[in-house]
Amino acid sequence: MAQELWWASPSFWRKTAIWVTGFSFVVLIFLTFDTVKQITAGSPRVPAYSVINQRIDYVFDEKRNFQVPVVGPEEPLFGQKLSEAEAATLVNHGKLTTQAKNCMNCHTLLGNGSYYAPDLTKSWLDPSWGSKEVREQSMVEFLMDPTDKLHNAVGRRMPNLGITEAEARATVAFLKWMASIDTNGFPANFKPIDQADAPEPATAEPVADAAPVQQ
Amino acid sequence: MSALGILSNANLNGGQKLAVKYFSVAVALFGAQVLFGLLAGIQYLNPDFLFGILDFSVNRMLHINAMVVWLLFGFIGSVYWLLEDESGVPVVGLWLGNLIFWIFTLAVVVVVLVYLLIQVGPGELKSIWLINEGREYIEAPRWADIGIVVCVLAFFYNVAATFAKGRFTGVGGVLVLDLIALAGLYLAGMWYTPNISMDQHWWWWVIHLWVEATWEVLVGCLMAYGLIKTMGVRRKIVETWLYIEVALMFGSGILGLGHHYFWIGTPEYWFTIGGFFSALEPIPLVAMVVHAVFDAGHHKLKSTNNPALAWIIAQAFGNFFGAGVWGFMHTLPQINLYTHGTQWTASHGHLAFFGAYATMVIAFLYIAIQRWRGGVYMSGNLVGAWKWKWAIFLLHLGMITMVMGLLIAGYEQSQIERAIGGSDWVAYFTAQAHRWFVQGMFWRQVGGWLFAAGFVLLAWDLMTIGKRETRPALQHPAAETGA
């Protein structure tokens, strides 16, 4: 025992393991408190659910050097302005629907889930919905009966999951709210649907309308 | 002791009798995993296959849930296997262990039937309680979550109380502390929230802190025991290595959690913390390879159980490549921005889960079958050795083919869909229709069939290996307890 090298002894490494683990864990807990605060709904990174009363865009931010969600003028979902509590109830119903129907075993949300169908982080802003006037209704109709609406060359369809109209509307609310989360620029290079108001000419450069739109 | 080569429970101690029950269910669920993986893979090539009957989401959920449960059953079995050897006393609450085994198995059957027959529910909390939670890997409904927690607590009690009554070896001590963390983390995944950022934040606590911290340490303990058993490596060496691995794994893996906090709404400081610490995670995995290979070389590959040793070496390399290399390749935020949520991730997920965890459980299946047949010979020139050799070869060939197909598809996707296309609906399908992607999916399926063939051979081998052997197992002088 006497000539044992200290750095090759079990007791040295046992103590090291305990200290390293304890230290890392304490740092993680400390960071978790801050992170949880920053991702609670109603914070700058994760807006309150009533954000669905407003236009949500995704524009390039020069300072941060990636695209960020921008909350625009009032544009209530389904033309109905909701209180904070009503909005929360609606988004909650949508989130429950995504879980009960297992969307994440085909799609990714915030990039997590399955890879069989498109990422839904910004599906609210997807140009394929056509125009912003028909978007809400198209989304509801698609979710309720997607099987005969094929949009791709590989023949991959979304099945009918028995989604009711109330669930579909709630899911759209959830998707709209999710599009407002600050995801540090993921997905990159996404070109959102044109949401400019009808009389204005559509701006090609999203950067250009970023500033005036900010409340 | 009954005759050599005959399967008999008389060859096993109490904990081991329970272990082989867990192992049997584990192998059956491994088979289910392969089956549903194949179905899901076919749907990539032919989307109309079982459309509206067993949709991709159902097959995939069964595929990954079967994986989580068979690996957990394999781990629980492995711990019960070594428990009496390590502690030197009989398992304290064996009757409880047996009861829990049946409850756990029954619950798994019910959950699977509900997944298959009911599949989805209305968008209400009720569905989450009774049908599925819709959260990857931990889809099990809330009632089953609670059941799992109860089962794991009973298991933990058995392990801790048995060690406390007998002797607490270094392996035992690490194991008990690790199990506390493993079980505690599961609680982080049991709560509902409408906030998807919060949801994913805690979900990763379960997924990441399981596979990149607590499961790694658990297999470290199993590896330690396996090396002592198959080669008679000295305990002091093995335990010193185990402490080193714990220090390095927890030191990098706990804060490495941050590599999942780049894009889910969490603050920007995770770029630095997650990128830095997760980049260090391969280091303990290198240490494990060095450890296993050094010991194997030191003992001139002379082992009492060749198939088990082969799978232990496969574990060391599989862990290093699947988790260490494949993980490192997409862990920096600058790369992950484009690979996040593509087939790249699936490539890594397959190689890591198979390489690090499936391999270790399979090694224990071989250790178990040897003793179950009365300590039969399993070294060189084993009768019918072609089966285990072809099984390990086919499983690896199939896995590597799948992983390479997925990797190429993932590269293509990260360029065409993510970087150029901007990840919208059209960009997604442009990438899915690309020739390189389609070829990748084709080769994944070819690999899947090879893997399935390897699985059938493995199952057959486990049922027959040693049956026609008449020689007793080799003994290694240094081992503390005989086989």
Ligand code: HEM
């Ligand atoms: C045996 C250990 C490991 C296993 C079993 C494992 C498994 C997985 C799985 C299944 C996923 C996908 C999760 C999902 O469905 O979203 C994943 C993601 C990931 N893993 Fe690992 N992993 C291991 C170790 C590592 C290590 C050591 C690293 C880094 C050095 C790493 C880096 C990553 C990254 C960056 C992602 C996120 C991928 C994305 O953004 O989509 N993993 N891992």
Ligand code: HEM
């Ligand atoms: C017959 C062999 C197999 C086939 C055909 C297969 C096929 C698949 C398919 C199609 C998916 C869905 C990927 C997606 O969302 O696009 C998947 C996911 C997954 N499989 Fe397999 N699989 C097989 C074997 C295995 C094995 C042996 C393991 C591990 C022990 C495994 C672990 C996983 C994991 C962890 C995921 C989730 C990956 C992620 O989300 O990133 N699979 N598999």
Ligand SMILES: [Fe+2]
């Ligand atoms: Fe991770």
